[in-house]
Amino acid sequence: MELRHLRYFCMVAEELNLTRAAAKLHMAQPPLSRQIKQLESEVGAELFERSARGLRLTPAGQFFHEHTLQILDKVDTTIAATQRLARSKRVMFGIGFVPSVFYGQLPLLVRELRQKDNVELVLAELTTVQQVKALKSGRIDLGFGRMRIDDPDVEQENLFDEPLMAALPEGHPLADTKPTLAQLAEYPLVLFPAQPRPSLADMTLGLFRRRGLKVTVAQEANELQTALALVASEIGITLVPEQVKRVQRDGIVYVYLADPGLTSPVICSRRKGEAPSPIMQEANAILEVLVENRRSGRYP
Amino acid sequence: MELRHLRYFCMVAEELNLTRAAAKLHMAQPPLSRQIKQLESEVGAELFERSARGLRLTPAGQFFHEHTLQILDKVDTTIAATQRLARSKRVMFGIGFVPSVFYGQLPLLVRELRQKDNVELVLAELTTVQQVKALKSGRIDLGFGRMRIDDPDVEQENLFDEPLMAALPEGHPLADTKPTLAQLAEYPLVLFPAQPRPSLADMTLGLFRRRGLKVTVAQEANELQTALALVASEIGITLVPEQVKRVQRDGIVYVYLADPGLTSPVICSRRKGEAPSPIMQEANAILEVLVENRRSGRYP
């Protein structure tokens, strides 16, 4: 499949008439007809319903159209942005992160770096394992995760340890308390993220298991927002890093845990033994402030 | 430009060696060399620095690589999802929205609809004007905006009126008050969204102007998050619809206004005179509950 197919498809999906679409594309109708057929066979789905009086999009076709527009748009903006970057002599700086570190101060780092006019920031949501690979390949320059991974080419730094909190539905019996894990184990659990493993989910399970507590998993969720929605719907409770409490939601309360030492680290990864670029130095300076603010409990 | 170019580019960017990349792509080196050159000329930027000992990505090349990966990934997932959709006989349902309506109950609608296993939801961030076009073309089935637009093929319904609130930096003199517009006019304003106009920004300006108040615009911002960051940095204050107060941020407080009748509507658009599909009926039912919850002050 080529972009050509997508361009043709978009035009046909808009016109719903091969002859007219072909005219707009400055080509004859038969080859367009053929390309569309070819696209359908490559995608492996009927995209149009043919009738003697024009075409109609199938549901799959509608879906494909929507995403095709997004793809073509992304292609255009990528080209434009690349040109701009080439002309401006700016430099790229890539940051990888796992979703759960992106609720706290990390956005501040991003915002500060974005304001530098000599750097083009690229963000990528990556698991900690993917971050190591992305660091080595130069796709990213800095990674934020929650797991320690041994790799000779990557150095890791523990920025800080975050307490875990329990997210409870409003009005829950433990809502105004500082419960122990044992108390929480009485209630069904919403596990997240379900994919990819290993993750916070396994850590959560491990915490309970190590204490000999048996838990019921009521439901798994992939995204924080889903997990919180499930909690708000009283399907279960869940454990989250402290940063998440920034996500205020009606129907949810966060409580600290009575058990000491229940923390999840935020770990920063870099390529080992590389002289820090000017941007990296800036990032380090900002990070230092953020970590210091966190330690002192002061926020910007 | 074709996807072929992007596929080749990705391989070369990973190998940083034309000969090896060509081997992996099961082709000879010279045509690959040519295709890469062609890509560079079409993009209008040098993507590689050539040396006698392999290639190196330029900053623009790094940026392009990152986004190319995303594009190719999106192509693959789109094809896979389209196939699934075609096999499952599910139906597509598109929702367009302006960002500022997406902080309140709307996510609840999305979540509920997503759980139906006969519907594939597609979300698109669109301005109210774009929504009208997208409705007509069938790209979306339901639109949520903040402006009334007259169009014979589209019917609009005012779901509810939302009070406007002022977002102030923590510790601001008016922070614990219920200020009037006149009081707020004393302080510089952060205007948002700056693009596209007309928007909430013009409404804000209009509110002040109609009362004969002169305001200073300290800064414009395109995104809510930026606007709030500027407010937190004490660059100015801004007016936001009530839903936004869900976005809790350190350094920001929201206060209601003393002036009565300062509201921003949430308007729902549909194609006129179309028999509601089963999914549309479900959506309507959910919407009714949401609106009712809002009126009664009860939240799910």
Next chain:
DNA sequence: CGGAGCCATACCCTGGAGGTATCATGGAGC
């Protein structure tokens, strides 16, 4: 029932993608 509109099929033609052979270049090794 005939014509108009539209998509599909059959067949031809040509541009460009890919192949082969070879050149140009610069760093490594002696």
Next chain:
DNA sequence: GCTCCATGATACCTCCAGGGTATGGCTCCG
């Protein structure tokens, strides 16, 4: 400083696939 080798660039050829033309077949409409 010379040679060798790895690597990318260039030149030229081949052939296939994308696009064109002609035409058939199906529906809907008057």
